[in-house]
Amino acid sequence: MDADILIIDDDTELCELLAEFLSLEGFRVHAQHNGEQALAHCREQSYDAIVLDIMLPGLQGLDVLRRLRTFSHTPVLMLTARGEDTDRIVGLELGADDYLPKPCNPRELAARLRAILRRTQAPDETSPSRELQVGRLHLNSAQRQASYNGESLSLTSAEFNVLHSLLARAGDVVDKDTLCQEALGRPLSAYDRSVDVHVSKIRRKLADCGGDNLILSVRGAGYQYAPDNGGSLA
Structure with missing residues (x-):
């Protein structure tokens, strides 16, 4: 490599x-x-x-x-x-x-x-998933940039990956093992809090831009990105 x-x-x-x-x-x-x-x-x-x-x-x-x-x-x-x-x-x-x-x-x-x-690594420019938008949240995978309501979100690499996985399935519950596999490239292990910590940090950064309660915890299942203001995938 x-x-x-x-x-x-x-x-x-x-x-x-x-x-x-x-x-x-x-x-x-x-x-x-x-x-x-x-x-x-x-x-x-x-x-x-x-x-x-x-x-x-x-x-x-x-x-x-x-x-x-x-x-x-x-x-x-x-x-x-x-x-x-x-x-x-x-x-x-x-x-x-x-x-x-x-x-x-x-x-x-x-x-x-x-x-x-x-x-x-930036995905191929021809990839249809290089940009995602749900409501006021926008992700550009080619540039690995995210913004909410026009304000830039300063995300770490892992945070960006977690948010991308949730946004790609907006409205659906994504289990923690899937998030760990897609965001960190490894299976979720027992007592591993990595995904929870990353989600907590993403929530705070979204809240700083006015995006409260967008990532919901579903007990025993995982996390769900709830589209705000009726937003839909672009």
């Missing part, structure tokens, strides 16, 4: 191991071992995806993510301590696209990165 990946982790041996494996998988891998330096580097250099360790010395990974999201929408996959659900949820709230517990399997990391990259 032709993609540039940045790994931000202070464990140099792990970085070398992951870089060696990912290079064999076709990725071009770069590494940074300090949070502050990584942020400065990301202001000067762009990447297709970032792998970010939460447990960094000095500037913690969550702080790196928070600052990164003030100037970059590059997809971020967090590496978290196994069982640290709080870190995962906070990371997703701050704008991470997905997470993987450490120690991670390099093959699974490569698979997660491929899934993220597939969903961030």
Whole structure:
């Protein structure tokens, strides 16, 4: 896969191991071992995806993510301590696209990165689904931009994918496993709150633009995008 990946982790041996494996998988891998330096580097250099360790010395990974999201929408996959659900949820709230517990399997990391990259690449221009509009909500998949009532929605890659899946089935209930498969490229696992967190963030961003109560929770089933003001698919 032709993609540039940045790994931000202070464990140099792990970085070398992951870089060696990912290079064999076709990725071009770069590494940074300090949070502050990584942020400065990301202001000067762009990447297709970032792998970010939460447990960094000095500037913690969550702080790196928070600052990164003030100037970059590059997809971020967090590496978290196994069982640290709080870190995962906070990371997703701050704008991470997905997470993987450490120690991670390099093959699974490569698979997660491929899934993220597939969903961030612009679709073919001839695709009939590259633009969706339901009521006052408009999504352009070619440019990966979304707006509500004319106001731009600043969505992460994963948030855009979740909203696209809901919008493509506006009025229907979409189960969480389908959303996880389509938005994150993986099956939903037990106790996985990723989809819920992404939906919560999308709701807040829509509400900021005047779009309240557009994504409904259907207990035991999933989520539903409710067309506002009688809007219909365009």
